[in-house]
């Protein structure tokens with residue numbers, strides 16, 4: 445299993461590290477445009493192999509896509525991250541051009557690859573890859589919901605005073621400060637609805653904190669987060685590589701599902717060796733449906749800024 449990660453920055457390197465530590469891939473290629481950067485990150489990571497006990501071979505290249513040839517999965521993390529006070533949507537001007545070029549180069553050398561889009565604004569970048577490549581929709585996956593759900597579980601565990609392993613929950617909708625839809629109604633502690641343990645007001649606070657999870661970290665760090673994003677991408681990559689058939693919320697092209705069309709937005713999907721093997725349509729309450737529709741409007745507005 446060969447995996448390419450484009451962008452050897454904070455998220456790309458973290459993602460490569462988690463993939464290697466989980467030890468399910470034979471090869472990870474890091475590619476960046478900054479001279480020597482990907483080679484350096486790859487060498488540094490390889491020097492953790494004997495310490496962390498993995499056999500995945502990590503190599504780096506400065507812009508040479510021939511080194512990525514024959515990749516089974518390719519992750520796009522190239523592009524600029526936001527600074528405190530910015531929205532993800534403000535990154536579109538620079539990142540759209542980068543994502544378009546990178547996806548085209550990737551496909552030229554790895555025509556069968558499954559593409560995972562991470563660069564922000566992620567839902568719109570995922571849509572851009574759909575619009576500018578001829579790949580079938582199961583092979584273009586946007587990563588956002590897996591990360592947002594991990595943050596939701598962190599906040600739920602905090603509110604419940606429970607271990608995170610006891611908590612389950614999912615965030616659907618757009619990967620944006622306003623557009624995320626944390627499904628508090630369906631969140632559970634060891635299969636018991638969380639509303640049995642905490643008040644509606646506290647749950648609303650959990651949802652609000654989840655939605656600004658990325659902005660909160662950006663304010664603290666001066667740039668956006670990388671550990672949880674890298675771990676979330678590695679989870680998606682592993683589900684595909686190991687044909688796990690796990691459900692993750694991912695940004696996917698909708699064609700009527702949830703009453704939505706012609707956009708990529710986060711919904712639960714089954715991930716396996718063919719990428720998105722099924723879009724799972726769960727029954728939403730009227731309130732959740734309205735929130736998802738509003739989120740979709742926001743994503744469409746950002747999509748409208750693309751020069752297609």
Ligand SMILES: NC(=O)C1=CN([C@@H]2O[C@H](COP(=O)(O)OP(=O)(O)OC[C@H]3O[C@@H](n4cnc5c(N)ncnc54)[C@H](O)[C@@H]3O)[C@@H](O)[C@H]2O)C=CC1
Nearest residue numbers: 451453454455476477522523524525562563564566587673
């Ligand atoms: N979807 C999600 O949940 C998340 C998305 N992100 C997004 O991921 C992106 C990367 O974030 P970081 O890794 O923190 O940024 P970073 O600045 O640390 O790394 C980005 C890397 O991309 C490289 N790059 C730029 N143009 C390139 C090109 N044309 N080809 C190859 N490499 C190129 C840069 O040289 C840099 O090393 C940002 O757009 C950020 O907003 C970050 C976290 C979570």
Ligand SMILES: O=C([O-])CC(=O)C(=O)O
Nearest residue numbers: 526532658659662668669
């Ligand atoms: O907040 C950001 O800009 C980066 C990101 O998407 C996240 O960490 O959720």
